Amino acid sequence: RVVQGASSALRHWKFDSGAIASTRAPVPLASASEREAAQPYFRTELAAEVANGSVRWWARANEHGGFMNEQQNRSPHDTEAVAVPAGRPGLLCVWRVDTQKCIDASPLIVERFLPEAGVAAANSEALAYIGSHSGEFLCVDIRTGSMRWTCQLPDRLESSAAISASGKLVFVGCYDGSLYAVNAESGTIAWSSKTGGEVKAAPCVPAPSLSSAPSREGVAVAAESVWVGSFDKCIYALDANSGALLLRHTTEGAFYSSATSSAGLVLCANLKGQVFAFEAEAFKLVWSVEVGHAIFASLRVDEAAGIVLVGAVDGLLRALSLGDGSQLWACDSGGPIFATPCVHRLNSGGSVYYAGSQAGHVLCVSANGLPLWRARGPGGGHSAPSTFGELLIVGSADGALLVLSATSGAELATIQLPGAVHSSPVVYSSRSLVLVGCRDNSLYCFKLTTAGSRPGRQAHDEPLDGACSPAVELDIADAAERSRQARLLVLSRVLGNLTRVPPSGEIARPRNHDN
DSSP: OOOTTOGGGGGTEEOOOSTTGGGSOOEEOOOHHHHHHHOOOOOOOOSSOOOTTOEEEEEETTEEEOSSOTTTOOOTTSGGGOOOOOSSEEEEEEEEEEOSSOOOSOOEEEEEEOTTOTTOTTOEEEEEEEEOTTSEEEEEETTTOOEEEEEEOSSOOOSOOEEOTTSSEEEEEOTTSEEEEEETTTOOEEEEEEOSSOOOSOOBOOOOEEEEEEOTTSOEEEEOEEEEEOTTSEEEEEETTTOOEEEEEEOSSOOOSOOEEETTEEEEEOTTSEEEEEETTTOOEEEEEEOSSOOOSOOEEETTTTEEEEEOTTSEEEEEETTTOOEEEEEEOSSOOOSOOEEEEOTTSSEEEEEEETTTEEEEEOTTSOEEEEEEOOSSSSOOOEEETTEEEEEOTTSEEEEEETTTOOEEEEEEOSSOOOSOOEEEGGGTEEEEEOTTSEEEEEEEEETTTOOSSOTTTSOOTTTTOOOOOOOHHHHHHHHHHHHHHHHHHHHHHTSOOOOTTOOOOOOOOOO
């Protein structure tokens, strides 16, 4: 209970009043001076005018993009826009939001221009969208951690969200078998489209192009579609504005892996091990291949190299040709791959790739498929690694959030969260922020700091009561037990996702979760 007149205390800490609140210490948040340093308004300067409220940039797991033209779309991930903290990194807990039940989805970060505010330096904002197994879909102001709105959906949410090009709609899949389009401003449901199975995969919105059909004003308009895979073994393409069905392609396996788009293609994979490439505008199948093993991880594309990265449960990270799906190389990670691989563009040109495996390490692979290094990594789980400059950030089923060197794999910092982390950390580079969901029911926001640059409390020097603890080495017995429990949790999730898919028309019953 908060005593009347002491509400100012809420600015400094929050307390979980759930069933186990009596045994859990409060999660300390940043002080006023630390928050001031960590949460300045996002600054953007553009030469060209843009539509009010339009999306400038978005990020989800280790992928990001923008819908504006190249001159206007200066991504915070561009080399010249990234201000990576110098020195040994740390993670400062800025805020957290209680979502009532555990989070397996990854947050969607959207930077957009404020409606009717133009493009002045202080007129953009960043929002986070995420759902939990409570069925609650949230919009959170990243600057303050305050809730903009909540939308209660009928069933559990494991799907990450996607944003429309206009920034007006946010799409999310639900265990009730539907894809929902939610108004990004108000949180009201604009439309929903029913499939024949649970929708656990994240939707994908290909970058729109100008259609040949003129608008009422005689000006070409952007044709927009949203794609999503379902546990009914079908991949769907829907009109983003109305939800009208544009394509329903039946396959031989359920979809847990999320679709992605690149070079005018939409690419997706299913639990049968099939990989598909469709023309995003023509809704036609271009090619399909089968790798022979279930694919849980989402696909990632290195467009410059012309390859599609595929991680499967046989432990191989494969590179397929973006043009025809032929296999170019394969690298053994040493354990099943459930987490989405990461493409990291080097300042010197070219790319390297990262993949986390159930063997308990992160693998770095060269552009030609040769292993460069292996490092102690996540103790199992679905959390995908993300890069920030020369840092690699990844979550773990044993509750650890790790910061590694992207060049050597050396462990630079570790924070132990109170629950498993299957959510993929998302980096907002221009503000050095990391957002991640946790199975303790919370969405966390951390500030990436260094010992020499951060104000006030030092994350390396002072424990933050478990939820935001400093970088410490666990003893071997404790680490082994955590790893064992994490693998059991991942195994239970895998078995649950590989159960029989119901016949067409019968909606799959949701799995039971431990929270």
